[in-house]
Amino acid sequence: MSTEEDSEDNAGEQQSLPGDKALLDRLRSFIAPIANDASAVTEDPRALRMARDLSEVFADNAGLSGLSKSEVEQFLTRYGHHDKRLFEARFDLFVRMGLITPFLPKKHQQRYVLDPSGLVGLLVFERIGTRGGIDEMLLLLDRARWMIENDQVNRASLKTYLKRCRQLLSVYAAKLARLVHTASITELIEEHRNHDSTQVEKDVHTLNKLVTDRFPDDHELGDSAFRLVETELVYRQQVFAAVDRVLDQGGVTLDFSVLSAEQYLAAALDGTLDGLAAVGTSLVVDPPQPWVDPGSLQEAIEEYRPRVRVSVRPPVPTEGAEEDPIGVMRARAERSVRRRALASEAHLQGRQEVELTSTLRALGWPKAGEHLMELLAVAADPDQPFTIELGQMLIVDVDALVTYMHPVILKRANPDRPGGLDFDPVSLAATADEETAT
Amino acid sequence: MSAPRDPAVLLATLRAAGSLAVDDSTLAEMEAMRGRVNDTGRLLVRCAPPSTGSTRGRSRGVAFGWSPHATPSPEDNNDYPVRRLAPTSRLTWACCLGLAWPERTTTPYPGAAFTRSLVIDAAAELGLSATFVKASLDHDLIPAHLVTASGATLRLGPAAAGMPPAFVDSIRRFHEQLPRLDIPVPVSSDSSADDELEVSSTDVPPPPSEEDWEW
Numbered sequence: 001m002s003t004e005e006d007s008e009d010n011a012g013e014q015q016s017l018p019g020d021k022a023l024l025d026r027l028r029s030f031i032a033p034i035a036n037d038a039s040a041v042t043e044d045p046r047a048l049r050m051a052r053d054l055s056e057v058f059a060d061n062a063g064l065s066g067l068s069k070s071e072v073e074q075f076l077t078r079y080g081h082h083d084k085r086l087f088e089a090r091f092d093l094f095v096r097m098g099l100i101t102p103f104l105p106k107k108h109q110q111r112y113v114l115d116p117s118g119l120v121g122l123l124v125f126e127r128i129g130t131r132g133g134i135d136e137m138l139l140l141l142d143r144a145r146w147m148i149e150n151d152q153v154n155r156a157s158l159k160t161y162l163k164r165c166r167q168l169l170s171v172y173a174a175k176l177a178r179l180v181h182t183a184s185i186t187e188l189i190e191e192h193r194n195h196d197s198t199q200v201e202k203d204v205h206t207l208n209k210l211v212t213d214r215f216p217d218d219h220e221l222g223d224s225a226f227r228l229v230e231t232e233l234v235y236r237q238q239v240f241a242a243v244d245r246v247l248d249q250g251g252v253t254l255d256f257s258v259l260s261a262e263q264y265l266a267a268a269l270d271g272t273l274d275g276l277a278a279v280g281t282s283l284v285v286d287p288p289q290p291w292v293d294p295g296s297l298q299e300a301i302e303e304y305r306p307r308v309r310v311s312v313r314p315p316v317p318t319e320g321a322e323e324d325p326i327g328v329m330r331a332r333a334e335r336s337v338r339r340r341a342l343a344s345e346a347h348l349q350g351r352q353e354v355e356l357t358s359t360l361r362a363l364g365w366p367k368a369g370e371h372l373m374e375l376l377a378v379a380a381d382p383d384q385p386f387t388i389e390l391g392q393m394l395i396v397d398v399d400a401l402v403t404y405m406h407p408v409i410l411k412r413a414n415p416d417r418p419g420g421l422d423f424d425p426v427s428l429a430a431t432a433d434e435e436t437a438t
Numbered sequence: 439m440s441a442p443r444d445p446a447v448l449l450a451t452l453r454a455a456g457s458l459a460v461d462d463s464t465l466a467e468m469e470a471m472r473g474r475v476n477d478t479g480r481l482l483v484r485c486a487p488p489s490t491g492s493t494r495g496r497s498r499g500v501a502f503g504w505s506p507h508a509t510p511s512p513e514d515n516n517d518y519p520v521r522r523l524a525p526t527s528r529l530t531w532a533c534c535l536g537l538a539w540p541e542r543t544t545t546p547y548p549g550a551a552f553t554r555s556l557v558i559d560a561a562a563e564l565g566l567s568a569t570f571v572k573a574s575l576d577h578d579l580i581p582a583h584l585v586t587a588s589g590a591t592l593r594l595g596p597a598a599a600g601m602p603p604a605f606v607d608s609i610r611r612f613h614e615q616l617p618r619l620d621i622p623v624p625v626s627s628d629s630s631a632d633d634e635l636e637v638s639s640t641d642v643p644p645p646p647s648e649e650d651w652e653w
């Protein structure tokens with residue numbers, strides 16, 4: 001066998017254990033009445049899984065024409081594990097025992113179908129193996145009741161039914177009594193979950209009433225029914241004893257597997273606060289210790305520590321940088337002021353006042369207006385010692401370039417400052433030309 | 439003479455409470471406990487006993503530590519699943535370490551006493567809100583026995599005593615990064631001091647001397 005097949009077998013074996021193993025153990029006593037020898041029931045849980053998988057393969061894929069052996073083997077590979085030797089052995093056994101039958105009852109048939117009885121048997125085995133046969137007891141009680149209600153049973157059969165029911169209850173009661181004294185809590189919990197004492201009590205009492213009502217004068221049947229009720233009482237006592245032992249021992253040891261998840265939920269929803277708090281009275285809590293390694297500690301510190309920004313000195317401005325525009329504007333304004341002052345001095349020529357009406361008219365338009373604005377600007381400057389006086393007389397000359405004109409007189413504002421500026425008329429004119437060009 | 443107590447019960451008590459007072463433990467009990475603990479790769483380290491409200495004096499207690507060769511490394515693999523603290527709780531723990539461990543050359547445990555307000559102030563300098571600091575102290579650090587509270591005074595807990603020596607050496611390397619306040623931690627015995635500073639020098643047990651470590 002290859003390594004891959006070994007791993008698949010191990011995987012399949014892991015998937016089948018332990019539920020199938022326990023089921024096979026229960027089924028041995030079930031098969032015992034018809035077994036040929038002690039090895040009648042296989043001990044390999046993989047065989048049970050193989051039977052299930054084969055049944056599913058036939059049920060899902062056989063259709064009306066059946067399946068060949070190779071097709072069955074191919075479909076089985078979809079279920080994960082596949083042991084070829086096990087498949088060959090079990091397939092041949094199923095064919096010999098009639099679980100798998102040839103499509104046609106003649107030789108050299110290559111196609112096979114599943115017998116429905118075998119599939120039903122598989123379902124029965126699973127139910128009995130899981131529930132321990134409790135359902136069969138309930139079915140027997142229910143069947144007896146139904147037969148009495150529908151007049152489908154005679155006296156002899158009814159007597160047999162009552163005896164069988166009583167014997168079943170007696171055997172189960174004895175088993176429970178033995179488990180209460182010897183089994184572990186886990187086994188007792190599992191066994192208790194299969195028993196429904198309430199339903200059994202109801203069915204037994206119903207059956208007893210039916211027998212009494214239908215056969216009031218038959219003392220033998222009445223006695224059988226009464227003994228059935230007595231046996232049911234013993235059975236119910238053993239069920240309660242199992243419950244008491246589970247609760248007592250499980251409660252003391254704080255075994256939380258005693259109750260199912262649904263029972264815990266019901267207790268949480270319906271229980272009182274004191275009752276729920278009493279659960280933890282003797283409970284020791286072991287809180288998980290947090291792990292703080294130096295690396296995570298340092299990470300936390302660095303994550304929260306504010307980042308320090310180091311202020312860097314700005315770079316030194318390089319030579320040949322562009323001019324300061326504000327400085328340029330100031331320089332231009334200073335030159336304009338100086339130019340206006342020089343022009344005004346040029347007009348005065350050292351005198352205290354001079355009339356510039358004819359000079360402005362000779363400049364023409366728009367130069368006359370521009371020059372007048374220059375004179376007014378220098379006169380408005382409080383730092384300049386010049387004033388402008390405008391006469392009220394209006395000179396109108398329609399043919400001249402300056403049509404309307406008022407007399408304009410330039411005066412030196414401070415008589416004590418004749419001139420105020422050192423200038424040479426020649427250099428003054430040259431400076432005025434330069435300013436004009438700029 | 440009473441029968442020796444089951445070491446399993448004593449160790450279970452130690453595990454649930456974080457520390458165990460051993461003043462009334464016999465030498466046989468201690469030997470049995472130590473043997474069981476060593477088999478699991480752990481150690482019994484000296485620490486302050488669980489506070490009972492009375493003056494501790496020179497009472498002895500033990501806590502779980504780690505053997506140097508058996509210290510797990512959950513940060514490298516998942517073989518030893520552990521519970522990790524949130525970043526705010528780690529930072530709060532760093533503040534507690536910084537306040538309790540002022541000198542790098544000494545050991546962090548038992549360390550100096552500090553108060554809740556000092557922890558809040560140290561964390562506030564890093565931008566951590568007081569709400570998170572209080573929640574970390576009350577819900578993470580104190581229940582995990584990393585910090586113990588005695589009234590308004592806080593100290594490093596028995597879990598800090600059980601820090602692996604390698605951890606202490608690593609933290610010593612970045613000791614200066616531990617958050618701490620610039621002002622010295624006031625541990626005053628003046629009764630007229632602030633309500634939060636109810637620390638008396640007589641309540642602080644002196645550091646154990648070397649001979650005290652001998653069982």
